[in-house]
Amino acid sequence: MPENIKIALLINPSRWYTRGILGGIAEYARLQGLWTFYRPLEYREAKAGQQLVEVLKTLRPDGIFMREPPQARAIINMGIPTVCFPYSRETIEGVVNVVTDHEAVGRMTADHLLSLGLSHFAYCGFDDWWWSRRRRDSFCAKVSEVGFEADVYRLPGPKSERTWDKELPHIVNWLRHLPKPVGVMACNDDRGELVIEACKMEGLKVPDEVAVVGVDNDALICDLCSPRLSSVAWTLEKGGYEAAESLDRMIKGQEKDRPTLWIHPTHIVARQSTDVLAMEDLEVAAALRVIRCCGFLNIGVQQVVERTGLSRRALEQRFRKTLGCSIHDEIERVRLELTTQMLAKTQKSVGEIARTLGFPDAAHVSRFFRKAKGISPMMYRRQCQI
Incomplete structure (x- = not known):
């Protein structure tokens, strides 16, 4: 009988992002059935974090998953097959890296806020984290492509001013001077929550004056916000599953290279913090509501026109x-968004999606999706799901 494979799991499960990754790793472990996990629990093993290298030398694991502990280089030098999910830098030499597509998330968030009819935009993140700067730059670039500019929040100089309670007044002051209505991208959901709290302090209405989008789709944080926070969802489980596949191949000596794996954003989970159509033209706003409420009904341009008091x-x-x-472009955008969400989050066949969204058949969905995304629906699903 084959022996169990010992895996050191040096990933804190307290965050939604890492819990999604761990879910993918767990799914792979269930399917192959031979992995035993070691997780250092510092509340039971007070010195586990401080003596991590020594603990690993004693444990002698077959493979390691790690976020990026302070002892990362010493751990890599042990020569054990390792997969890393870095956050302080892009990649780490000598391991398989699993990185997130920060540029794509910035563009996706900009597209969402632009679709609300906004003409003022802002970004609230962390100047001192490279991943936040990447999201900021792609967000600002996308907004700039259509002729707008995004105002960027700058962290207070002294680090002592960057705690939650002390930074909140700085964000309040920043929001106070932004033109309204404004769409704000927060670099993650924690930051989005802070922006919403700052709006409450200043008496700004969310989403009517300030529409807010976070990143990570941490359901707990998003639901703690009032109003609930819209956020970008990732392919976390798939990223974890593919990382586990790669580690398994390394343990078996089947993977000599150290590839870089990707976690991509799939869609924006829209909640109340962006439930607004910020535009002065009430007829256009009415038309947009029809399109978004009737996305499942295969509504046409003429049907939209008939719900307003204008000629086509x-x-x-x-x-x-x-x-x-x-009008046709917006109808197609909404139908594409619905198709994308169904492919990413359900097991419906392409034929079932076609029937749900009023396409003639699966072939029409495939042509429509490939033209917009450059890949087939099933290829996209494989990118999103385990």
Whole structure:
């Protein structure tokens, strides 16, 4: 009978991001059935973190998953197959790295806020973290492409001013001077929660004056916010599963290279913090509500026009002036968003998705999706799901 494979799991499960990754690792372990995990529990083993290298030498694990402990280089030098999920730098030499697509998340968030009809934008993150700067730069670049600028929050100089309670007044002051209504991208959900709390202190209405989007889709944090926070979801479970596959191959001597694996954003989980159509043109706002409420009904341009008091030509002109796209473009965008969510989060077949969204058949969905995304629906699903 084969022996169990010992895996050191040096990943704190307190965060939604890491719990998603751990869920993917656990799924792979269940399927192959031979892994035993060691997790240092500092509340039971007070010196486990301080003496991690010594503990690992005694344990002699077959493989290691780690976030990025202070002893990372010493652990790598032990020569044990290792997969790392770095956060203080892009990649770490000598291991398989699992990195997140920060540029894509910035663009996705900008697209979401732009679709609300906003013309003022801002970013609240951490100047001193490279991943936050990456998200900031891609967000600002996307906003700039359509002729707008994004105001960027700057951290207080003294580190003593960066605690939750002391930084809150700085964010309040920043929000106070932003033009309204404004769409704010927060670098993660914690930051999004802080922005919403700052809005409460200043008496700013969310989402009417300040629409807020976070990142990570941490359900607990998003639900603690009032109003509940919209947020970007990731392919966390798939990232964890692929990391486990790679570690298994390394342990078996089947993978000599050290590839870089990716975690991609899938979609934005829209909640009350962005439930707004921030535009002065009430007819365009009414048309947008129809499109978004009837996305499952395969609604056409003429049906949208009939719900307003304008002619088709007049509504098209005002639509382009307000949103920079046609009515048909917005209908297609909403249908693509719904298709994307169903592929990422459900097990519905392409045929079932076609019937749900009013496409003639699965072939139409495939052509529609491939034209927009550049890949087939099933390929996209494989990228998102285990």
